[in-house]
Amino acid sequence: MLRILFFVLAFAFTTSINAQDVKYGFRLGFSITTFEGEDSGGKDTNFRNGFSLGAFTSLPISSAIRFEPGVDFATKGAKTNLDNVNSLVRNGYLDIPLLFDFQLGERFSIIGGPQPSFLLSSAMIFGEGDTKITVKGAEAKALWKDTDIAGVFGLGYSPSKTLQIQLIYEHGFANISEISNSVYNRAIKTTVKAYF
Numbered sequence: 001m002l003r004i005l006f007f008v009l010a011f012a013f014t015t016s017i018n019a020q021d022v023k024y025g026f027r028l029g030f031s032i033t034t035f036e037g038e039d040s041g042g043k044d045t046n047f048r049n050g051f052s053l054g055a056f057t058s059l060p061i062s063s064a065i066r067f068e069p070g071v072d073f074a075t076k077g078a079k080t081n082l083d084n085v086n087s088l089v090r091n092g093y094l095d096i097p098l099l100f101d102f103q104l105g106e107r108f109s110i111i112g113g114p115q116p117s118f119l120l121s122s123a124m125i126f127g128e129g130d131t132k133i134t135v136k137g138a139e140a141k142a143l144w145k146d147t148d149i150a151g152v153f154g155l156g157y158s159p160s161k162t163l164q165i166q167l168i169y170e171h172g173f174a175n176i177s178e179i180s181n182s183v184y185n186r187a188i189k190t191t192v193k194a195y196f
Contacts, residue, residue, distance in 0.1 A: 023058040029168075029191035033076040035089075039180035041080045048088060050075035052095065052189065064103040071096055073120070076185050086128055091144060092121035097152055109156040111166060117148040117185075119176075142178065148185055149174050156193075164193040 029052040035045050054072030061067055077089035099113035122144055123136035154168035172185035 021060045023195045024055070025058065025193055025195040026053075026055050027070070027072070027191050027193040028053055029072075029074075029166075029189045031074070031076075031187050031189035033185065033187040034078040035183050036186050037175070037180075037182035037184045039177065039182045040078070040184070041082060044081050046079040046081075048077055048079045048090070050077070050187070052191070054095070056097075056193070058101070058195065061100075066101040066103075068099045068101055069097070070099070074117075074187075076187060085126060088125040090123045090125070091119060093117040093148065094120055099152060101156065107158050109158070109164075111152070111154040111156050111168065113152055115150045115152045115170065117150065119144055119146050119148070145174070145176050145178055147174065148172050148176050150185060154189075162195045164195075166191040166193065 031050040031052060032047040033050045034047045035041065052072045052074035054070050054074075056068050056070030059067045059069075072095040074093050074095045075090060076093055077091045080087045080089075095115055095117045097113065097115045099111055099115075102110045102112075104110060119141065121136075122140040123134060124140050124143075126133045126135075150170045150172045152168060152170050154166050156164050156166045158164045166189075168187075168189045168191060170185065170187040170189065175181060175183060176185055177183035
């Protein structure tokens with residue numbers, strides 16, 4: 001279903017686009033991520049550091065709007081401290097951001113759109129130092145749903161025609177836990193995009 005949506009959107013936009021206006025690029029992001037929801041641990045749940053790396057295509061819809069579908073690998077999760085036991089959840093996702101870039105003059109833009117995600121890997125680390133226990137692979141991945149859907153909102157600044165710096169907020173809408181009813185991904189990300 002997602003593949004069909006992607007190709008329909010890409011075809012709709014490219015049929016009226018001059019090929020010279022299509023851009024490609026890579027992006028690298030650094031993020032802080034956490035969980036929210038009634039079953040997420042509340043005040044005992046904290047942010048953890050993460051990153052994302054990916055590629056995208058930039059398709060002009062008008063002189064001020066571009067459609068930018070892409071594929072990213074992103075790490076997400078959270079730190080918790082329950083009953084004086086520190087734990088870290090480290091999930092790896094394949095994100096498919098389907099974003100629109102609305103230009104506000106020459107340098108600034110507003111970014112937004114949906115982002116389906118697919119869980120690729122998971123690891124859970126309990127304790128610290130010599131008492132650290134790591135659970136990973138299928139055993140850890142079984143605790144999380146295979147898919148997520150988020151809304152992405154942000155601001156962009158372009159110091160040049162080939163570079164953009166973004167500040168982005170990702171708000172997950174789907175419960176990602178297989179054992180709880182209300183755990184959602186949240187992320188704040190700074191991304192550098194390079195066009196070529």
